[in-house]
Amino acid sequence: MQPEAVTDKTILITGGAGFIGSHLASTLVSDNDVRVLDNLSTGHRSNVPDGATFFEGTLLDEDTLAIASDGVDLIFHEAALVSVQRSVEDPLTSHEINTRGTLNLLEAARKADARVVLASSAAIYGQPEHVPISEGDPKSPTSPYGLDKLTIDHYARQYHDLYGLETVALRYFNAYGPGQTAGDYSGVISIFCDQAERNEPVTVHGDGKQTRDFVYIDDLVQANLRAATTDAVGTAYNIGTGTSVTVRELAEVIIEVTDSHSEVTHTDGRNGDIRHSEADITAARTDLEYEPSVSLREGLKRTAEWIRKE
Ligand code: UD1
Numbered sequence: 001m002q003p004e005a006v007t008d009k010t011i012l013i014t015g016g017a018g019f020i021g022s023h024l025a026s027t028l029v030s031d032n033d034v035r036v037l038d039n040l041s042t043g044h045r046s047n048v049p050d051g052a053t054f055f056e057g058t059l060l061d062e063d064t065l066a067i068a069s070d071g072v073d074l075i076f077h078e079a080a081l082v083s084v085q086r087s088v089e090d091p092l093t094s095h096e097i098n099t100r101g102t103l104n105l106l107e108a109a110r111k112a113d114a115r116v117v118l119a120s121s122a123a124i125y126g127q128p129e130h131v132p133i134s135e136g137d138p139k140s141p142t143s144p145y146g147l148d149k150l151t152i153d154h155y156a157r158q159y160h161d162l163y164g165l166e167t168v169a170l171r172y173f174n175a176y177g178p179g180q181t182a183g184d185y186s187g188v189i190s191i192f193c194d195q196a197e198r199n200e201p202v203t204v205h206g207d208g209k210q211t212r213d214f215v216y217i218d219d220l221v222q223a224n225l226r227a228a229t230t231d232a233v234g235t236a237y238n239i240g241t242g243t244s245v246t247v248r249e250l251a252e253v254i255i256e257v258t259d260s261h262s263e264v265t266h267t268d269g270r271n272g273d274i275r276h277s278e279a280d281i282t283a284a285r286t287d288l289e290y291e292p293s294v295s296l297r298e299g300l301k302r303t304a305e306w307i308r309k310e
Contacts, residue, residue: 001289003225007031012072012114014059014105015079016052017043019180020119020172023217024076024224025052037068038079047179059101069108074228077105077118083185084123087145088272098148106159106167115166116156117227120236122173122213122277124150131211132280135171135238143272153236160234168227170220173240173279177217177299178306189214189300192251193307196260206269208248213240213278216299219292226288240279241292253297258304 009032015021016036026049028034034052037059048054057064059079069075080098081087087094102118109116123146124139141147156167180187182194195202223239245253251264284290294302 003222004229005031006074006225006228009033009073010071011035012037012069012075014038014075014077015043017045017047017054018078019177020175020217020220021076021078022047022049022179023177023221024078025049027221027225035068035072037065042181058097059104060096062104065104065108069105069112069114072112072114075105075109075114075116076224076228077102077116080119081145084143084145084272085270086185087143087148091144094144094148098145099151102152103155106155106165110159110163110165113165115168115228115233116159117168117170117224118152118156120153120156120169120171121146121149122171122238122240122279123274124153124171125277127275128277131244131276131278132242133238133278134280135236135283142274157234157236166233168230168233169236170223170227170239171236171279172220173213173215173238173277175217175220176214177303179217180303181310182307188212188247188250189254189303190307192254193258193300193304196254196258196262197304197308199261201265202251202255202262204247204251204264204266205273206266208251208264208266209246210273211244211246211276211278212250213242213244214250214296214299215240215292216294218294222293223284223288223290226290230288232287235287237284237288237290238279238281239284239290240281241296242279242281243296244276244278245296254300254304257297257300
């Protein structure tokens with residue numbers, strides 16, 4: 001079933017020049033008044049669709065945030081420092097942007113009485129005792145990033161319970177797709193596709209037996225649209241596919257779908273890395289009618305094609 005349409009709303013998208021936020025902005029801009037707040041640290045101005053109003057700044061810039069959020073009905077909060085590795089190297093900056101910035105955003109939402117759909121993360125669970133992981137399972141993050149996301153996931157629920165704010169936290173598993181650019185701190189699929197397209201070695205960290213649940217951008221957009229209209233607020237949902245793949249297998253499939261001559265190489269394992277991750281998406285299926293629709297192989301083909309054109 002298609003998500004209920006989001007129309008005639010004034011919407012703020014934080015991180016709207018970045019990977020997930022810009023896809024949301026493009027989807028919503030024709031039927032809504034869309035504002036984008038982004039500091040362009042990893043996002044690009046060119047990702048912001050025509051018709052959206054752009055504000056350059058961070059969530060720590062309270063004056064800009066106040067103007068951008070004034071009178072909004074709905075906020076999609078995608079701005080974050082998304083790299084687990086980077087948070088291990090620089091926990092203070094991760095805390096400032098991911099936790100403090102989100103708290104500022106929730107305060108702005110409280111003033112505007114806006115619904116907030118917020119990007120939480122599978123990183124909050126840390127090393128799971130078993131997979132698939134359900135929302136009520138233990139949470140013991142292995143990185144500052146995961147701890148920051150756990151904090152804001154709790155804040156979202158608290159702002160609902162204490163102040164009646166309509167909040168929904170979406171615990172993204174591993175997001176990928178066109179628009180996710182390759183770089184030292186990028187998601188593994190963008191890095192592997194880039195290496196494969198160049199016929200360079202594909203760099204698997206550690207033994208490659210760690211697993212991830214990779215969820216394609218269109219399905220993340222679908223989850224956000226459903227969260228924007230659901231009655232089931234004040235709670236958090238896993239958003240993945242309910243399947244997983246090892247990083248080694250991922251490298252091999254990417255080499256195959258890109259017809260690459262790359263070899264797989266193994267480097268040292270990464271500090272703070274989670275071993276296994278796979279979402280139980282029963283709650284999102286039941287409450288949000290969320291249903292992932294793009295297979296990994298299809299999503300990888302589309303992503304590789306985009307990277308080739310770039
Ligand atoms: C990712 C997201 C994080 C999100 C989380 C949810 C990014 C950068 N991070 O973290 O925002 O909240 O999923 O689960 O999008 N790897 C390699 N070689 C590489 C790069 C990575 O083998 O060149 C491995 C990593 O060691 C890891 C796996 O691939 O085991 C995934 O890494 P990465 O894409 O950075 O994502 P997560 O750390 O899972």
